[in-house]
Amino acid sequence: MKTQRSAELFAQAQQLIPGGVNSPVRAFKAVGGTPRFIARAQGAYLWDADGNRLLDYVGSWGPMILGHNHPAVVEAIRAALEEGLSYGAPTEREVRLAELVREAYPMVELVRFVSSGTEATMSALRLARGYTGRELIVKFRGNYHGHGDSLLVQAGSGLLTGGGGTAKSAPSSAGVPQAFAELTLVADYNDPEGLKALFAQQGEQIAAVIFEPVVGNAGVIIPTEEFLEALHRLTQEYGALLIADEVMTGFRLAKGGAVELLGLKPDLVCLGKILGGGLPVGAYGGRAEVMRQVAPLGPVYQAGTLSGNPLAMAAGIATLKTLFQDPPYRRLEAYGKALQEGLEDILTYAGLPATVNRVGSMITVFFREGPVRTYAEAVASDTERFKAFFHGLLEEGVYWPPSQFEAAFFSTAHGEAELEQTLRAAQAALTRMPAS
Ligand SMILES: *Cc1c(COP(=O)(O)O)cnc(C)c1O
Numbered sequence: 001m002k003t004q005r006s007a008e009l010f011a012q013a014q015q016l017i018p019g020g021v022n023s024p025v026r027a028f029k030a031v032g033g034t035p036r037f038i039a040r041a042q043g044a045y046l047w048d049a050d051g052n053r054l055l056d057y058v059g060s061w062g063p064m065i066l067g068h069n070h071p072a073v074v075e076a077i078r079a080a081l082e083e084g085l086s087y088g089a090p091t092e093r094e095v096r097l098a099e100l101v102r103e104a105y106p107m108v109e110l111v112r113f114v115s116s117g118t119e120a121t122m123s124a125l126r127l128a129r130g131y132t133g134r135e136l137i138v139k140f141r142g143n144y145h146g147h148g149d150s151l152l153v154q155a156g157s158g159l160l161t162g163g164g165g166t167a168k169s170a171p172s173s174a175g176v177p178q179a180f181a182e183l184t185l186v187a188d189y190n191d192p193e194g195l196k197a198l199f200a201q202q203g204e205q206i207a208a209v210i211f212e213p214v215v216g217n218a219g220v221i222i223p224t225e226e227f228l229e230a231l232h233r234l235t236q237e238y239g240a241l242l243i244a245d246e247v248m249t250g251f252r253l254a255k256g257g258a259v260e261l262l263g264l265k266p267d268l269v270c271l272g273k274i275l276g277g278g279l280p281v282g283a284y285g286g287r288a289e290v291m292r293q294v295a296p297l298g299p300v301y302q303a304g305t306l307s308g309n310p311l312a313m314a315a316g317i318a319t320l321k322t323l324f325q326d327p328p329y330r331r332l333e334a335y336g337k338a339l340q341e342g343l344e345d346i347l348t349y350a351g352l353p354a355t356v357n358r359v360g361s362m363i364t365v366f367f368r369e370g371p372v373r374t375y376a377e378a379v380a381s382d383t384e385r386f387k388a389f390f391h392g393l394l395e396e397g398v399y400w401p402p403s404q405f406e407a408a409f410f411s412t413a414h415g416e417a418e419l420e421q422t423l424r425a426a427q428a429a430l431t432r433m434p435a436s
Helices: 004-016 071-083 092-104 117-132 157-161 192-205 225-238 257-262 310-325 329-349 375-379 383-395 416-431
Strands: 038-042 045-048 053-056 110-114 136-140 184-187 206-211 241-245 268-271 282-286 355-359 362-366
Touching (some): 053 416, 071 310, 092 310, 110 117, 117 206, 117 241, 117 268, 117 282, 136 192, 184 192, 192 225, 225 241, 329 355
Parallel strands (some): 241 268
Antiparallel strands (some): 038 045, 045 053, 355 362
């Protein structure tokens, strides 16, 4: 496959931008090789700067659930574009998108739009601290909630593959003061006993527990019922807020995200990714009583020059309306089931120990035997094997996330032909890998 133009652009980019990228995982550091510079996209496919067509399983890391350039979304942005780009004053589109959010998440009585998932989680934490008058936050090892200082403590995503400081010590990025990190307590995902012990020690000082309701940022990890039950019970018992970080899972796993799928009752929800349909949007929302603490109603300050941007709102409205009018979740599940079973068959035939974790249209192939339910089990995967898998797929024109510790996503534009191409590519990639 030709990569000359991508290589040239990457060389130029490295002279101008740290590592040549504006978000670490894009640099292919975990898998090596030349990151593909993307020129355009349509439906399930990307075209890189050398003209190669790639079947996309990154989906801009989650937003593109309708595939690239969905006509309804493109048309909505075009219409907004004709009217004006940004006013710094309220617009009707913000009201319409807020209505759609509440339709999907009835527990979100009030919602505030921001411009990224990071901003959503940062603001939700500030709100939780303001509301409870407490300072400690609990997060889970390997969960990623964006790059806010308090949340870069044993975090997932790019931090698991050398994108930041050291993955194993707290804080997990240089530049995060130890004093901040000390306000963030880290517990193990799917470990209700550990969480119980933490609350027994410091429960009265805990403002909030933030969690990925289905983990995507350590690869896909599925929560156990006992864990979810403990989250609800302990936060309630100790008066801490429960914050479901649905930036990745919102509108992806169901219309009402993991909250609907798993029957969760969080106090606050963070949204992003799909909410912006490919443009920069995040949001946090929840019970009115809590949200009324946010400025201008309350003392918790949070603002944004481009918050509620008309183009971004238009893309979000068109995306959610399209999803709600003809919910694709059963079709995505059918595609996912066939993809998972196909991959499992090929892995078994090739004699490669692996575990495929999937919820709906989020999937990870972990190269290790046995279940993957925790961060520790995820990081015990054979990343050399993952590398070979990744490059094998890429050679066959399938663009899988360039890290063992990220979820792959597919969209409503992925159909029979794409499934066949993927399984053929996986067969080619896996059967030429050494078994041990
Ligand atoms: C992507 C992600 C974020 C951060 O969102 P950005 O828009 O990249 O700032 C936060 N939480 C979760 C669960 C995510 O997947």
